[in-house]
Amino acid sequence: MPSPRPPASTRLTLHGAAGEVTGSCSLLETSAGSILIDFGLLQGSRRDEWRNIEPPPIDFHSLAAVVLTHAHVDHCGRLPMLGRLGYRGPLFCTRGTAELLPRVLRGSARLQRTRLEEFHQGTWPEALPLWLEPGQDPASIPATPAPDEPPLLYESGEVEHLLRRIHAVDFGERVALERGLSIRFGFAGHVHGAAHVIVEQHGRVIAVFSGDVGSPHTGMLRSVDPLPACDLLVLESTRGDRLVADAPEPDRELASVLDEVRACGGTLLLPTFALGRAQQLVWRLSTAATNGHLEGLSVYLDAPMAEFALRLVRHATEDLAEPLRRRMASGDDPFAVPNVRALFTRSDSLKIAARPRSVILAGAGFCDAGPILHHLAEGLPREDVRVGLSGWYPDRSLGWGLLRDCTHARINRKVVPVRAGRRRLEGYSGHASAEELAAWTRSGPDRPRTIVLNHGTQDSRGALAERLRGEGHRDVRTPANGEVVEFGGA
Ligand SMILES: [Zn+2]
Numbered sequence: 001m002p003s004p005r006p007p008a009s010t011r012l013t014l015h016g017a018a019g020e021v022t023g024s025c026s027l028l029e030t031s032a033g034s035i036l037i038d039f040g041l042l043q044g045s046r047r048d049e050w051r052n053i054e055p056p057p058i059d060f061h062s063l064a065a066v067v068l069t070h071a072h073v074d075h076c077g078r079l080p081m082l083g084r085l086g087y088r089g090p091l092f093c094t095r096g097t098a099e100l101l102p103r104v105l106r107g108s109a110r111l112q113r114t115r116l117e118e119f120h121q122g123t124w125p126e127a128l129p130l131w132l133e134p135g136q137d138p139a140s141i142p143a144t145p146a147p148d149e150p151p152l153l154y155e156s157g158e159v160e161h162l163l164r165r166i167h168a169v170d171f172g173e174r175v176a177l178e179r180g181l182s183i184r185f186g187f188a189g190h191v192h193g194a195a196h197v198i199v200e201q202h203g204r205v206i207a208v209f210s211g212d213v214g215s216p217h218t219g220m221l222r223s224v225d226p227l228p229a230c231d232l233l234v235l236e237s238t239r240g241d242r243l244v245a246d247a248p249e250p251d252r253e254l255a256s257v258l259d260e261v262r263a264c265g266g267t268l269l270l271p272t273f274a275l276g277r278a279q280q281l282v283w284r285l286s287t288a289a290t291n292g293h294l295e296g297l298s299v300y301l302d303a304p305m306a307e308f309a310l311r312l313v314r315h316a317t318e319d320l321a322e323p324l325r326r327r328m329a330s331g332d333d334p335f336a337v338p339n340v341r342a343l344f345t346r347s348d349s350l351k352i353a354a355r356p357r358s359v360i361l362a363g364a365g366f367c368d369a370g371p372i373l374h375h376l377a378e379g380l381p382r383e384d385v386r387v388g389l390s391g392w393y394p395d396r397s398l399g400w401g402l403l404r405d406c407t408h409a410r411i412n413r414k415v416v417p418v419r420a421g422r423r424r425l426e427g428y429s430g431h432a433s434a435e436e437l438a439a440w441t442r443s444g445p446d447r448p449r450t451i452v453l454n455h456g457t458q459d460s461r462g463a464l465a466e467r468l469r470g471e472g473h474r475d476v477r478t479p480a481n482g483e484v485v486e487f488g489g490a
Contacts (some may be wrong), residue, residue, distance in 0.1 A: 009370055010206060010488040012232060015056035016042060017455040018023055018481040021085075022074040023048075024455055025056060028199060028207055031180035033064030035086075037197055037209045037234075041077030044394060052078055053151050057482070060085040064177045068093040069211025070194035071100035073274060077108055080154040080162045090167040094185050096193020096319070098168035099312055100275065103305060105159045114213050122146070125369040129401020130408040130415065138408060138415035153324040170251065171225075184380070186225040187319070189214030190430050191276040198228060206488065208448070209371060211442060212455070213432040217244055220280055220313075222321050223320075224432070226443040232487045233441065233448035237456030238431040240464025250427030254284050257360070257386050257423045258293040260480055266298075266384030267354050269420075270386045270397065271372045273365035276430040277307035277390065279313045284428075285337050294359070300341040302349050302371045308341040309328070310335060325388035353381030365391065367399040372462045377411040385420035390428045441468065450475045450487040 008028050016023030027212045028035045036058065042048045042152045068076055077145065079091065086285035093101065118124040126144055169175055174184045180202040185195035190212040197209040216223045227233065256471050261268045272278045282301070301307050313319075314335055317328045324334045326368060343349050349371040352358065364370040374396070379385040393399035398409055408415050432440065441447060451473055453461040458478075465476045479485050 012234065012452060012485045012487065014454050014481060015058065016040065017477060019458045019461065020457060021238055021457060024075045026209060027058055030181065030201055030206065032181045032201055033135065033177065033197060035060065036063050036066045038069055038075040039078040039425055040075040041073045043074060046150065050151050052153055053152045055085050057118065060087040063087055063089060064181060065089060065183065066091050067183055067197050068097060069197060069209065070191055071097045071104045073104060073108055076101060076104060080158040082104055083158055083161050091162065091165045092167050092183060094171060094193045094195045095168045095178040096316060096389055098166050100193060100309065101166065102163050103308060106156060107305065109154055109159045111157045112152050114486045116152050117148055125373060125410050126410060127368050127373055129398050129406035130410055132407045141481055143414060144410065145290050188212065191223045192316060194311055205230040209234045210236050212236050213437060214430055215432045218280060219321050220283055220324065221319055221351055224440055227440055228444050229446035230448050232450045234452045234454055235437060237453045237461035237464040239429060239433050240437065240456050240460040242433050244433045244435050251287055252286055252426050254440065255288050255293045257388055261386055262296055264384040265357050266389060267356055267379055268359045268386050269354065269375050269379050270359065270361045270388045271367045272303065272306065272361045272363060273367055274303045274305035275309050275361055277365060277428055278303060278361055279310050280428050282310055282335050282337060286335055289338055296357060298358045299337050300352055300358060300360045301340060302341045302360055344439055345412055350374060354385060366393060366397055368397055373411050377414060377416055380418045380420045381416050383419045387420055387422050388425045389422060390425040434464055437464060438467055447473060452477050452479060452485055
């Protein structure tokens with residue numbers, strides 16, 4: 001006999017990532033208790049950053065559980081505020097996420113403190129694209145106005161307090177909460193440890209929260225687990241307006257830019273995010289090395305977090321895609337790169353700034369801070385340098401400008417001409433495309449009764465909503481922040 005439908009009073013509210021790509025935070029309210037899924041940082045402008053200070057209108061004291069899908073800061077970055085907001089219970093996440101979370105959150109607290117100090121000392125990182133007329137004196141460009149003060153959301157003590165509450169769970173393991181509620185994690189194929197969260201009430205799946213869904217096209221991790229039959233699916237839509245066909249051959253693109261760099265004895269600079277993108281780039285560089293495209297080049301991994309995450313990904317062979325798993329089992333490491341060196345200190349990083357005959361992977365991925373800035377300051381004026389730009393860049397940022405042929409860049413109060421070649425490297429996204437997301441909604445025994453789209457711009461979630469409706473999903477919603485969605489019932 002089928003289990004009874006959940007009462008119509010089952011409610012979902014998005015408190016972030018509603019029509020935007022950061023700040024994931026979803027509240028599920030059931031007759032048996034409430035669960036918070038993800039509590040991520042809102043990122044982008046300084047105004048967005050200040051929105052993190054204002055807690056969402058949630059009764060944190062009464063939550064039955066807080067559950068985390070994965071360790072990217074736009075999903076986990078507000079968690080250390082939970083203690084102050086009154087939540088005293090456990091934080092559930094997968095074992096892989098629990099391995100990453102201490103470094104991610106301690107790094108987040110440290111970064112906030114550093115940014116505040118830089119603000120008061122007038123040494124904040126500066127990275128701006130400029131378009132100068134021929135003959136125009138760079139000194140004629142007015143100085144950049146000081147940014148607004150950055151917020152300090154929490155201190156390291158609050159991070160440590162939260163870390164003591166982590167309850168690590170295996171994929172598929174059921175965790176009983178209160179009054180018939182339970183949760184378990186399904187594999188999401190996005191980054192190490194990433195999961196979707198399956199919420200059950202008396203054995204019936206009432207809701208699934210996708211977190212971020214990986215693309216099988218990327219080919220590094222195994223594919224997302226099939227979707228169980230559920231009343232509600234909360235589905236990310238980061239690439240809801242992009243198709244698989246848009247993705248070119250990443251190996252071919254990388255090989256071609258490596259060959260250019262080898263031919264002129266130059267440097268390839270790869271701005272990268274530490275978790276996800278960096279491991280994919282190392283895997284692709286390993287393939288390039290096997291085919292001779294790295295000969296004569298040294299590789300520097302200038303991002304300690306990326307090196308740490310790479311070790312975890314290498315170790316979790318059961319999470320790799322089948323071809324990589326087979327290679328690992330036969331002793332052939334798909335992440336092995338000859339002449340690779342990891343850098344752990346700023347002085348080591350400064351010593352190799354845009355060093356010739358090398359490939360340098362460095363953070364931050366948006367080219368707005370971190371060691372990539374001194375590599376760019378050194379490398380952009382040189383014609384033998386290539387900058388490989390992958391993924392999305394915020395409007396008016398340096399990465400955005402480099403893709404739009406800016407003539408100069410202002411980096412940390414110095415204007416440099418841009419003579420380096422810029423290459424867009426596609427195919428490294430950790431997110432599923434529109435077709436892949438739609439295919440996932442059909443992967444279970446039954447379609448979800450209601451789909452709520454989050455974690456995408458208004459354009460991308462609108463495009464995905466249209467696609468899903470066109471495929472016969474009758475109830476697809478795109479609620480605003482704080483708007484209550486009722487679901488379930490007869
Ligand atoms: Zn993510």
